Amino acid sequence: GAVVSQHPSRVICKSGTSVKIECRSLDFQATTMFWYRQFPKQSLMLMATSNEGSKATYEQGVEKDKFLINHASLTLSTLTVTSAHPEDSSFYICSAPRDTNTGELFFGEGSRLTVL
């Protein structure tokens, strides 16, 4: 079964509103989670690393104020897309490492955001 869960799986919102996406590790604790954005031609772009108890680390070119990340607990990270615009429409995927030695990540099912 799934070990990382995302919610919601699909969300449609109006331009200018904010949307929150949750990512939970189900049977393990994750001090670090990763947020990816998947573009229509399939490429996965790492947006940021979510760190429990400290600020997220954003990749170059990712707007911190647009994509707010909060790692509220050892099993929950949230991504909030603020003042969403149609160009923010995408598939957002979170992941968490259960084995910090091997680099293996477990991925959530993804959240499809559509901004009208």
Place this chain on the structure above:
Amino acid sequence: GNSVTQMEGPVTLSEEAFLTINCTYTATGYPSLFWYVQYPGEGLQLLLKATKADDKGSNKGFEATYRKETTSFHLEKGSVQVSDSAVYFCALSERGNKLTFGTGTQLKVEL
């Protein structure tokens, strides 16, 4: 920086055909290498991995060998099935758990 290059898709094969999806990488050190698969409507799942040179990862009939001399990690399967239709991502991890992905290759297997 690190990068992963994989062949563009879509790749369309008949059932029982041989599959190869090429993947090459650029890294400054000695990365771990992975193949992830994304079935329609689902999240990414780890298919196989190799953590050092000459290691062979295998799972569900798929194989890939970590070739340091050619910086490659090509995915192969001797006989594909319709159920193998998915998008396949090659990836590497050099420090911690930060993955660098290739662009993905869509595989379509037809009867």
